[in-house]
Amino acid sequence: MSYFEFLAEYGPRFVDGAAVTALQTVLAAVLAIAIAVAMGLMRLSRNVPVRWFATVYVEIFRGTSLLVQLYWIFFVLPLFGITMEKFTAGFVAVGMNLGAYGAELVRGAILSVPKGQWEAALALNMSPAKRMVRVIFPQAFLAMLPPWGNLLIELLKGTALVSLISVADLMFEAKQINSTTFLSAQAFGTALVIYYVMSRFLITPFMRWLERVMARKMGRA
């Protein structure tokens, strides 16, 4: 069987799998960003319990394996009465894990905004919330975009683990095709290329574009 015949036969399944991977990536990214912003801000809170909660969250999700977390969410949480579809469990696990990494990016970026900006906002008598939303966060956002690009690529690749709880993503399809055809090189090679194309030609250009747009808003372009 030539590679073209292989693609003609199994291409549609790769496309289906890639679509699921893309959807998992988008949903996990939205969740990760929300968690990262919330936890990043909470880690900077003056309120000790709030700060502690965020620190414990980050430590747990950063310090343990994503695969174990995925299994916990899918296999263990039902024992406590929390049951999720495998599709949901998949992106929730990935999003919660990468969100913990993202929280550190958010925290670091906020701390990197010069002290003078905080002081100028205070001198204008802005409330703490306004100070963050209007002055500090927009500047922190620009600073955290490049590392977020990295993190989103990590996240995309991390979604491959959801195949282990039988979410029919790209990796799952590749494994299925491999086990029926034994054409390992073609099956996993195709998956490899698709992952690469998604990160290199979708995520990276998107992040570059976002950086350019934000830089222009800052008057830096």
Next chain:
Amino acid sequence: MSQETLSDFPLELEGADAPMVRFRQVTKRYGNLTVLDSLDLDVAEGEMVTIIGPSGSGKTTVLRMLMTLETINEGVIYVDGKPLTHMPRNGGLVPADNRYLRKMRANIGMCFQHFNLFPHMTAIENCMEGPVHVLGLPKREARERSEELLEMVGMADKRDQHPSRLSGGQQQRVAIARALAMRPKVMLFDEVTSALDPEVIGEVTNVIRKLVGEHNLTMLMVTHQMGFAKDISDRVCFFFGGRIEEQGKPADLFGNPQRERTQQFLSAVKEAS
């Protein structure tokens, strides 16, 4: 800030001769280091007071305390008759809560050595930010007010530029307009020319000159520009070791300093320039 109730200080300053700003026995310490040592200082409404002195003498701390960027260890500051960082409670003064602080802070505007303009906003957006998002003015009114002020500081033609496109002197002028847009009663200038190239210092000092001439603002300024201080101040205070070593009219203090430390400082400054 001490937590106990202060009972030896008046809850309010009353009467026509009450100063706009009053420091009463204000002490500031960082660990073992006493930056301000029981400072007493009054500034009348409309007065321009310049603070000079060697670095580490506590002069910038005076302004930062007024802007509530620093806390007070002892004593009370009054602004427009009311305690700045304390509020009346049970017949005495207790440390103020955030609501009280925000009300008091509205009286004060500040310009910084490094301008601290918001880089993601244009010149006019910088000026409109406070009026729109703090004072709650309609955008049109805030824009008119900001345009007027940018005109006053000679920056109207750069209103749509981001700070990164402006020189230091231009940024500082926008920063002055931004602070004035909040209509403060007291303006603080913290070494506003120290980070500027020599050839643009004049554009900033001219704006401040204009303010002194045309407005009845109360102003406190920390500066190293002795000639400028001499020209525009109503009073000059020489700080040394967290205290006012000597103060007086600029002609007297610069022309005929009484204290030895003042003489030493002024001659050292003269030699350097």
